[in-house]
Amino acid sequence: GDSVTQMEGPVTLSEEAFLTINCTYTATGYPSLFWYVQYPGEGLQLLLKATKADDKGSNKGFEATYRKETTSFHLEKGSVQVSDSAVYFCALVYSGGGADGLTFGKGTHLIIQP
């Protein structure tokens, strides 16, 4: 079945550092890919998405490129802020066979220190 693998956390960085959170997937078709963010005490919020190969999703300084060759969707940000501290989830949705639930990775806890 479909699956998503994220780098283990927590990831601890200093403010203004460069961020990469790795995400790879396995899927039997051509899924859409997402990054969701969960701030403490809040629900999941869509951060960015990409629906086909080579698409780049971007939002709030974050970006990720859908790489079909390497089945990856790594999240990057050039300069992180303390307010970026949260749990980040990579996810895919594959509509083949009628299944439409998101398949999530386990999440990566990001801690940004001032």
Place this chain on the structure above:
Amino acid sequence: EAGVVQSPRYKIIEKKQPVAFWCNPISGHNTLYWYLQNLGQGPELLIRYENEEAVDDSQLPKDRFSAERLKGVDSTLKIQPAELGDSAVYLCASSPNTGETQYFGPGTRLLVL
């Protein structure tokens, strides 16, 4: 525009008791999802509705879990009886139609003692 609304936000019950969670999706969204999120894990789909029809409930433990979406709008997820292992966060999400971006509510955090 109002987001997905869930209630209650927190619930503490004793094992073997029943519990129910309520979800109001974004207005106009035809597809509704219930997910289970265990501590330190990503959410897992329990059931998906298209309007009032449950079209994917293969992951719903039907011996104790039930769900309904009357009139294709609000939805209720019920557990009866609850077990200790049911302690988790129950998330509701909605999307305009199948295959489109899903928007999540804040979740209901359940603790079974």
